[in-house]
Amino acid sequence: MRKFIHIVSLVTVSLLLAACGGNEGTTETPPELPQDEALVIGTTDSWSSFEPAWVYSFHDWELFHQCADGLLNIVPGSAGEVELALAESYEVSADGLEFTFKLREGVTFPDGTPLNAAAVLFSLNRIAPINKAEGEDAGFLYSEYASGVEAVDDMTVKITFSAPFPFASQLIATNPWKILNPAAWDANVAGTTNTACGIGPLMLESFTEGEETVFVANASYYGKPSNESKVIIRYFADSQTMALALRNGEIDVAWKSLSPADTGALEEVDGITVESAAGTEIRYIVYNSQTEPYDNPDVRLALAKLIDREQLADLAWQGIKVPLFSMVPPGFLGHKPTYEGTENVEEGVALLASAGYTRDNPLVLDLWYSPTHYGDTEPDVAAVIKQQWEASGVVEVSLQFLEWAAFREAGRSGELPVSLLGWYPDYLDPDNYTKVFAHSPATWSGSRYNNPNMDALLDAQAAELDEAARIAILEKIQDFWVGESPFVPLSQGTLVAAYRDGISNVILDPLALFHYFEVKKN
Amino acid sequence: MSPGLRRYIVVRILSTIPMLLILVTLVFFILRVIPGDPALAVLREGASEEQLQSFRVATGLDQPLHIQYLKFISGVIRLDFGESMTRNVPVIDEIKTFFPATVELALAAMSVTATVGIFFGVYAAHHRKKFSDYSIRVSSIILYSVPIFWLGIMLQMVFGAQLGWLPVAGRLDAGNTPEATITGLYTIDAILTLDKDLFVDAVRHLVLPATTLGLVLAGIFIRLTRANMLDVLQQDFIVAGRARGLKERVLVYQHGLRNAFIPIVTLLGLQVALLLAGAILTETTFSWPGLGRLVVDRIYDRDFTTLQGTILFFALIVASVSLIVDVLYGFLDPRIRY
Numbered sequence: 001m002r003k004f005i006h007i008v009s010l011v012t013v014s015l016l017l018a019a020c021g022g023n024e025g026t027t028e029t030p031p032e033l034p035q036d037e038a039l040v041i042g043t044t045d046s047w048s049s050f051e052p053a054w055v056y057s058f059h060d061w062e063l064f065h066q067c068a069d070g071l072l073n074i075v076p077g078s079a080g081e082v083e084l085a086l087a088e089s090y091e092v093s094a095d096g097l098e099f100t101f102k103l104r105e106g107v108t109f110p111d112g113t114p115l116n117a118a119a120v121l122f123s124l125n126r127i128a129p130i131n132k133a134e135g136e137d138a139g140f141l142y143s144e145y146a147s148g149v150e151a152v153d154d155m156t157v158k159i160t161f162s163a164p165f166p167f168a169s170q171l172i173a174t175n176p177w178k179i180l181n182p183a184a185w186d187a188n189v190a191g192t193t194n195t196a197c198g199i200g201p202l203m204l205e206s207f208t209e210g211e212e213t214v215f216v217a218n219a220s221y222y223g224k225p226s227n228e229s230k231v232i233i234r235y236f237a238d239s240q241t242m243a244l245a246l247r248n249g250e251i252d253v254a255w256k257s258l259s260p261a262d263t264g265a266l267e268e269v270d271g272i273t274v275e276s277a278a279g280t281e282i283r284y285i286v287y288n289s290q291t292e293p294y295d296n297p298d299v300r301l302a303l304a305k306l307i308d309r310e311q312l313a314d315l316a317w318q319g320i321k322v323p324l325f326s327m328v329p330p331g332f333l334g335h336k337p338t339y340e341g342t343e344n345v346e347e348g349v350a351l352l353a354s355a356g357y358t359r360d361n362p363l364v365l366d367l368w369y370s371p372t373h374y375g376d377t378e379p380d381v382a383a384v385i386k387q388q389w390e391a392s393g394v395v396e397v398s399l400q401f402l403e404w405a406a407f408r409e410a411g412r413s414g415e416l417p418v419s420l421l422g423w424y425p426d427y428l429d430p431d432n433y434t435k436v437f438a439h440s441p442a443t444w445s446g447s448r449y450n451n452p453n454m455d456a457l458l459d460a461q462a463a464e465l466d467e468a469a470r471i472a473i474l475e476k477i478q479d480f481w482v483g484e485s486p487f488v489p490l491s492q493g494t495l496v497a498a499y500r501d502g503i504s505n506v507i508l509d510p511l512a513l514f515h516y517f518e519v520k521k522n
Numbered sequence: 523m524s525p526g527l528r529r530y531i532v533v534r535i536l537s538t539i540p541m542l543l544i545l546v547t548l549v550f551f552i553l554r555v556i557p558g559d560p561a562l563a564v565l566r567e568g569a570s571e572e573q574l575q576s577f578r579v580a581t582g583l584d585q586p587l588h589i590q591y592l593k594f595i596s597g598v599i600r601l602d603f604g605e606s607m608t609r610n611v612p613v614i615d616e617i618k619t620f621f622p623a624t625v626e627l628a629l630a631a632m633s634v635t636a637t638v639g640i641f642f643g644v645y646a647a648h649h650r651k652k653f654s655d656y657s658i659r660v661s662s663i664i665l666y667s668v669p670i671f672w673l674g675i676m677l678q679m680v681f682g683a684q685l686g687w688l689p690v691a692g693r694l695d696a697g698n699t700p701e702a703t704i705t706g707l708y709t710i711d712a713i714l715t716l717d718k719d720l721f722v723d724a725v726r727h728l729v730l731p732a733t734t735l736g737l738v739l740a741g742i743f744i745r746l747t748r749a750n751m752l753d754v755l756q757q758d759f760i761v762a763g764r765a766r767g768l769k770e771r772v773l774v775y776q777h778g779l780r781n782a783f784i785p786i787v788t789l790l791g792l793q794v795a796l797l798l799a800g801a802i803l804t805e806t807t808f809s810w811p812g813l814g815r816l817v818v819d820r821i822y823d824r825d826f827t828t829l830q831g832t833i834l835f836f837a838l839i840v841a842s843v844s845l846i847v848d849v850l851y852g853f854l855d856p857r858i859r860y
Contacts, residue, residue: 040696046819048608056566135577137565192610208699209619210811211692232696236809241678244690245809248682251696372822405558405824412562423567436568444568 038214038230039503039521041514042242042251046235047209050197051190052178053130056138058256058424061175062513063233066215068178068198069223071101071120071157072169076518079280079331079510080428082169085223086115086179086199096164096465099172103155107222109181110203111196117151122182123198124149124159129188138176141426145171166465167429174427201226201517210235215516226517227505233516246272246498252521253499253506255514259376260318266498274498277508278331281493282324282433283374283381283422289442289449289486291417293363298351300485303418304339305348306392307385313491316380321491326478327437328430329492331510333467334474335430338482339489345392352394364396368411368419373404381490382420411446420490421445428511430474431462437487449486531849538841542834546598549833550591553826560824564608581607581827594830603831608823613831616816621835622706623693624812627735627804628797629707630728634736635743635793640779640786642740643747647755648774658744666741670800674734674807681730688730691809694723731808735800739793746789750782757781784851791847795840 045059052064073085084090087101107115124142131139147162161168171177184196195204201223202215213233217226234251236242243262246254247269258266267274285303287294294300309323325337357363367389369382379401386397402410410416425432435458440450457477464470495508505520560583561574569577578584582593597604603613646658682690689695693708698720704711709728712721754760755778763773802814809815813832820828 038697049610051610132576133580135561135565135573135580137569137573137577140570140573190610206699206701208811209616210623210815211694211699212696214697214699230697234692234696235811236691237806237815238809240675241691241807241809244678244683245692248686248690250689250691403558404822405560405563406556408562408567409557409559421567426566426568444570 037521038232039228039253039516039519040232040234040251041253041255041516041519042234042236042245043255044236044239044242044257047207047213049190049192050194050204050207051130051192052175052180053127053139054137054190055175058512063204063213064175064178064197065200065513066202066231066516067200067204067218068180069200070173070177070179071103072173074170074173074428074509074511074513076515077507077509080170082173085173092168096166096168097161099159099161099168100152101157101159103157104222105155107199108220109183109199110218110220111181111183113181113183115179115199116154117157118154119182120157120179121149121151122185122187123178123180126180126185126187127176130190133188133190138174141171141174141176164463164465165431166462166467166470167427167431170427170429202231217517227520228517231516231519243498246500249500252503253497253519255497256495256512257375258496258498260320263320263496263498264318271501272498273501273503274496275506275508276320276494276496278322278329278510279493279495279508279512280329280428280510281422281424281512282327282329283321283420283490283493284324284327285385285488285490286411286419286421286445286447287486288414288417288446290414293355293357294417296355297484299355299357299363300488301342301483302348302351302355303389303395304482304485304488305342305344305351306389306395307488307490308343308388309339309490311388312381312384316377316384317491318377320494320496322494324489324492327481327487327489328433328474328478332428332430332433334461334471334478336475336478338478342482349392349394352392357394359393362394362396364398365418366398366400366416368400368402368407368416370404370407370420371401373407374420374422378420385420412444414446414448416446419446422493424512434458434474434477434481435462438481438484442486445487447486449484451484451486454480454484454486527849531845534845534848538845541841542837543595545837546595546830546834547591549830550594550826551587553824553829554587554590558824560607560826563822563824583607583826594827598834603834604827606820606825606828608820608825608828613828616828617813617832617835618706620811620813620816622703623810624798624801624805624814626693626707626709626724626728627731627801627810627812628794630709630732631735631739631797631800631804632790632793634732635739636790638737638740639743640747643744644751644774644779646744646748647751648770650752655748659748662741662744664741665737665744668738670734670738670803671807673738674731674804677730677734678808689727690730693727693811694720695727698723731804731810734807735797735804738800739796743786743789743793747782747786750785751778754778754782787847787850791843794843798836798840 048057048060049055069085071087072082075081075083086104088104090099090101092099103115127139127142145161145165147160149157149159152158178198180198181196185191195207197204201218201221203218205214205216207213215231217229239259239262242254243266245251263274266272287300289295313321313323325339326335328335352363367382367386369378371378382399386399389395389397411419438449438454439458440455442449457473461470461473464473495512497506497508499506502522505518507515507518561577565574565577582590605612606616642658646655649655678690681688704714708724709721712724760773760778763777801812802818805812805814806818817832
């Protein structure tokens, strides 16, 4: 017995020592990928609903994206380019108000129900009642822009918009506009747990909350079939466990969201590829423009000038995000990096001096952030900004944080004079990076920024159908933005996926929707 | 069952009711006092005030607090915990989905705790002041002090990432989740359906989380068992047994352990609350889809209804186990009469 106890103790101590040894620079080869098995993708996101008319989260949209097309789809990997999906063609009226879609002939839902104008009308007309019953969320992407839909004939529909929107086709490719099977969905009741979807390369076979979602290939799909016959999504509580599961061979792909630390560790592992691409998520600073001294544009700009974005990206985000010099990210129509070259401590100090802040009378401010919502790195982000501002000698910063729900409540009610926020676009258009922020009354962000000149420019770009003319307006907005600095862009997110040898065709989409059906497992 | 025991059980059940009422009332009001509007937590960042208000109306948050409270209490009386604010499904369905995973983990962890705790506690008491006694006592303190998530991560690193012996997350391998379950406890379901592959898969996934949670709780168990055994081993009946030539193993493990069992059973009962608390951290570390993880997720979402229902459910379990333990006393110790 004594020997047994000693052996147990020895094993325990050995294991602890082995564990404490760390894994930096490890180059062990993970177990080989099983052949002819389902493709397994890990995520730290969580499911909340399958109801496309209402739900508003990336993961829910991503799940639905696999098994339901719209009249138009976003081209995988593009920054907002649309392609025909369930529509075989469409025409736009000269005034930009009417979109007439001709549906694909002979297309059916997986249960054999035919795709026709009635299915389109059913899908779009249920958005309003569903949103009314559940408390409106994603439905605004239809109801705030479209004024109605009608059947021209059995295979043709006409959608009328309330105004000419240059980004209307991007709106049509969003989740609430997906076409559902009328035989499988209720017109007035949210299908929170309804897995019927619509017509997509994959079909949703089963779902176990917190454990996995299983897709199988849709044999009757009209378009390019899924590369794998079975795709399983596994849910993880955190990035670290997901990274370990990838190394352990429990998953083939680790998708949203790997932390910078886990990304770095996985890059060192043989047999695992880490791929990254620019995303559409942006991070920025928001001021309450109605409170002193942030009602003074010079103070807002001065603080912007004191920020070194390169250093911020390297130190706080460990290179997983890139500096952003305009609220409109690169790759979007009209992008102009107007904050480039504005980083200048001397000019920032001079602007603050003109506003009355000096070394003897520093600007004392609270910088607010939410410690978990934007990942574990958020306290580091706040700390680096504090250090950069305080390095000027004329700013003193206290870091303050609130958990997300409280943070949002306080921010929205205007209690947070300076805070850190982030943004994922609803649709891939510069409108969603400009007007949604700076057009008065700008209350949702806590900014309360109100400038009639900015409003006029924002309204003009949203109504301009001529691309060249719109680009000119967008550039003007970005130029004007720097002097006003109601929001200060900091960084652009990077999408990261890590996958094992044998996995290919991983397309990192700027919209952050992973195309499960494109991935190949050899 | 004696009339005294019956009376005791009835009184205990009745006394549980006000306790639960106070608890759910506290939970209800604390959730509403802490900052964070569920509408803001759930809806998109750019939602308008009208959209936020529409959500509040849909979820009943627009009603006066006392009306919300009365609706909640009347629902609880009918065992209707309401509908999740974030998932639009009945809370009871959420509990049904996540509870089996927690029970499976808790039972497995309790087995580890009891086995390790009792075995090493008795061994240490029997070898008092010897090297093995000191080793076990130091180990028990270390186990009790180790943060659950740290131990979990270490086990994941060693047995998962480095040795590749065991899975580090989830309840089953991808794609193995059965379409229908009997109890929701995959190990039990596998036994009932004689599905060997499912059983092996479920046990492999259980090993690391159950060991993590079980070992941490075993620390206190080892010390308690040792202390009680030391008392018992010095009593006259042990000395008399030894004088009559009874085998040492029989004396220690049969006569000694049985008499030291009452406080151990008490602790087992109390451990249920600790187990559930520990399960929250263990479930997060191992991505174990149990009630603990559900609570953590819904706290961030400010999903009041799910939180109220789940916490009440936790309380019901702790109260029930506590009652069962009290009743067990009577069977374990014939001197105890109710």
